[in-house]
Amino acid sequence: MVGAATLWWLALPPRGWWVLFPLGTAAFMLALAGRPLRERLWLGALGGVVHYGMALRWLTDFTGAGYLAVVALETALLVLVAAVSFAVPTRAGTITGQHVWPGWWLATPAALVLLEAVQNRFPFGGFPLPSLGFSQVDGPFMGAAPLGGSLLVTGLAALTGAAGVALVVGSSRTRAAAAVSVVLAVAVPPAVPDAVGTAASGTLDAAIVQGGGARGVHVIQSVDATAEHLRAARGITGSPDLVLMPESIAHVEGPIGRTSVGARFADLARRLGTNLVVGTTEAEGRDRFRNASLLWGPEGNLLGRYEKHHRVPFGEYLPLRDLVEPLSDLTRLVPRDAIAGRGPAVLEPRGVPPMGIVISYETFFADRVAAAVRAGGQLVLAPTSASSFTGQDVPAIEVAASRLRAKEFGRTVLQAAPTGYSAIIRPDGALTELSGLGTRELLSASVPLRTGMTPYARMGDTPMLALLLLIALLSLHALRRRAV
Incomplete structure (x- = not known):
C-alpha cells in the first residue's frame, strides 16, 4: 500500500509521471485483494496518510494544524474507497468465488472517480487540489476530456490499472473484458478531435x-x-x-x-x-x-x-x-x-x-x-x-x-x-x-x-455520475448474491 501511495504522489504535478497513476491503482487493488473489511480499512488509512501526507505538505507553509486536518479528511475519504473496493477471496493466486460479478474489477476505478467528484464539491464547496486526475494532462487519456471532463480522464486511467489486475488474476471471461477495456481506453481518447463541438x-x-x-x-x-x-x-x-x-x-x-x-x-x-x-x-x-x-x-x-x-x-x-x-x-x-x-x-x-x-x-x-x-x-x-x-x-x-x-x-x-x-x-x-x-x-x-x-460543456458531470451510480448498484447486487 505504501508503494501504491508513492506511485500516486509521483504521478501528480510537478513530477507528472502520468503512467504511475494506473500502476498505483493496480498496486492499490492488489494490496486489498482477499482482505477482510477491517484490514482494507487500515490499509486504506495507511495509503491515505502516506499519499496525502506527501501531496499536501505545501499546506505547512500556512498552518500545521490545518495540514493535519486536511490530511485526516482526505485519508478518511480514501478509507471509504478501500472499503467499497470489490475484494474477492484469493485462492492459489486467482481471484475467484461463488456468484462473483464479472465486473468486480470496475469497483475500484469507480470509487476513485467518485473520490474526485467528492473532492470537487466537499468540504466548503470543494478542495480539488489533490485530485489524481491532474496527473494525466500529458497522458493519452487527456483526449477524453472534451467528452466527459476530468472524471472521465481519471476513470480511464484508473480503469487501465484495474484492467491490468484483471488480466493477471481474473477468469477467462474477465480477462477478455479487461483486454477490450484497455484497448478502448488507450486508443479512443487520442482519436477524439481537438475541441470537438x-x-x-x-x-x-x-x-x-x-x-x-x-x-x-x-x-x-x-x-x-x-x-x-x-x-x-x-x-x-x-x-x-x-x-x-x-x-x-x-x-x-x-x-x-x-x-x-x-x-x-x-x-x-x-x-x-x-x-x-x-x-x-x-x-x-x-x-x-x-x-x-x-x-x-x-x-x-x-x-x-x-x-x-x-x-x-x-x-x-x-x-x-x-x-x-x-x-x-x-x-x-x-x-x-x-x-x-x-x-x-x-x-x-x-x-x-x-x-x-x-x-x-x-x-x-x-x-x-x-x-x-x-x-x-x-x-x-x-x-x-x-x-x-x-x-x-x-x-x-x-x-x-x-x-x-x-x-x-x-x-x-x-x-x-x-x-x-x-x-x-x-x-x-x-x-x-x-x-x-x-x-x-x-x-x-x-x-x-x-x-x-464541447459535449462536456453541454452535459457536465451528469453522465459520469450516472455511470458511477450504475456500477455501485451492480456491485451492491453482487455483494448481496455472495451473502446468500
Missing part, C-alpha cells in the same frame, strides 16, 4: 505580464506589486488586442476607478491602445474586501469587472469565523473575508469578442469555466497569484488544472501569475508558453478564439 472564430494578439519578485509572501500587497507589473509592462511593443495582469496586484480602499492606482492602469491601456485586465483587491470597510479583475479599454475607460465567485476557504474567508477565531491564529492570515461575486463570468473588451474569466482557485472548478464559456467567452482568462507558496507544487498543479480546463471546453486559457507560473495554453491543452518562478517576464502570442461547446 467548437469552431474557430479568429485569433487574438495577447500579452501576459509577470512582474516577478519573492515567493512565499502571504500578502502580495506587502510588496509593490503594482509598480513591478507596470515596470514589466514597459517591455510591451506594438498594440496587442489584450494585456492580462495577475490577480491581486493592486490593493486599494474602495472602488479602484476613483484612485490614483486606477489612473495608472488607465494610462497604460491608453498608451498601448489595448484592452487591459488587472487583478485588484478593494477593501470595503474593516472586515471585507472584493477580489476583482477589471477591464480598461483602449481609451483608458473602465469597460467591465468580474468579482471572484468561488472563494478560497481559510484563504479568502473564514468559514464559521465566530467559532474559528477564538480557537486558532488563522485570523492573522485571513483578517478580512472576501465578498462572493455575482454576475456572468465574462468580460466584453473593445474590438474583440467576449472573454470568459475565472480567478485563481476557480480554475480548479469546471463549473466556473463552464459558466464563462456558456456566457459567450471565446477564450478564458485565468489571473492568479500563488505567490504565497514557496515551492512549485501548487503553481504546477494550477497549470495542470488550466490545461485540463482548456481541453474540456475547447478554449485558449491565458494564466497570469505575479511570480509564476504564467502560461499560454491552446484549446487542445498544449502549453505554448510557460514562465519561470520568481522572474519578471512578458509572454505574448497570437492565440486562437473558438465558439461553440
Whole structure:
C-alpha cells in the first residue's frame, strides 16, 4: 500500500509521471485483494496518510494544524474507497468465488472517480487540489476530456490499472473484458478531435505580464506589486488586442476607478491602445474586501469587472469565523473575508469578442469555466497569484488544472501569475508558453478564439455520475448474491 501511495504522489504535478497513476491503482487493488473489511480499512488509512501526507505538505507553509486536518479528511475519504473496493477471496493466486460479478474489477476505478467528484464539491464547496486526475494532462487519456471532463480522464486511467489486475488474476471471461477495456481506453481518447463541438472564430494578439519578485509572501500587497507589473509592462511593443495582469496586484480602499492606482492602469491601456485586465483587491470597510479583475479599454475607460465567485476557504474567508477565531491564529492570515461575486463570468473588451474569466482557485472548478464559456467567452482568462507558496507544487498543479480546463471546453486559457507560473495554453491543452518562478517576464502570442461547446460543456458531470451510480448498484447486487 505504501508503494501504491508513492506511485500516486509521483504521478501528480510537478513530477507528472502520468503512467504511475494506473500502476498505483493496480498496486492499490492488489494490496486489498482477499482482505477482510477491517484490514482494507487500515490499509486504506495507511495509503491515505502516506499519499496525502506527501501531496499536501505545501499546506505547512500556512498552518500545521490545518495540514493535519486536511490530511485526516482526505485519508478518511480514501478509507471509504478501500472499503467499497470489490475484494474477492484469493485462492492459489486467482481471484475467484461463488456468484462473483464479472465486473468486480470496475469497483475500484469507480470509487476513485467518485473520490474526485467528492473532492470537487466537499468540504466548503470543494478542495480539488489533490485530485489524481491532474496527473494525466500529458497522458493519452487527456483526449477524453472534451467528452466527459476530468472524471472521465481519471476513470480511464484508473480503469487501465484495474484492467491490468484483471488480466493477471481474473477468469477467462474477465480477462477478455479487461483486454477490450484497455484497448478502448488507450486508443479512443487520442482519436477524439481537438475541441470537438467548437469552431474557430479568429485569433487574438495577447500579452501576459509577470512582474516577478519573492515567493512565499502571504500578502502580495506587502510588496509593490503594482509598480513591478507596470515596470514589466514597459517591455510591451506594438498594440496587442489584450494585456492580462495577475490577480491581486493592486490593493486599494474602495472602488479602484476613483484612485490614483486606477489612473495608472488607465494610462497604460491608453498608451498601448489595448484592452487591459488587472487583478485588484478593494477593501470595503474593516472586515471585507472584493477580489476583482477589471477591464480598461483602449481609451483608458473602465469597460467591465468580474468579482471572484468561488472563494478560497481559510484563504479568502473564514468559514464559521465566530467559532474559528477564538480557537486558532488563522485570523492573522485571513483578517478580512472576501465578498462572493455575482454576475456572468465574462468580460466584453473593445474590438474583440467576449472573454470568459475565472480567478485563481476557480480554475480548479469546471463549473466556473463552464459558466464563462456558456456566457459567450471565446477564450478564458485565468489571473492568479500563488505567490504565497514557496515551492512549485501548487503553481504546477494550477497549470495542470488550466490545461485540463482548456481541453474540456475547447478554449485558449491565458494564466497570469505575479511570480509564476504564467502560461499560454491552446484549446487542445498544449502549453505554448510557460514562465519561470520568481522572474519578471512578458509572454505574448497570437492565440486562437473558438465558439461553440464541447459535449462536456453541454452535459457536465451528469453522465459520469450516472455511470458511477450504475456500477455501485451492480456491485451492491453482487455483494448481496455472495451473502446468500
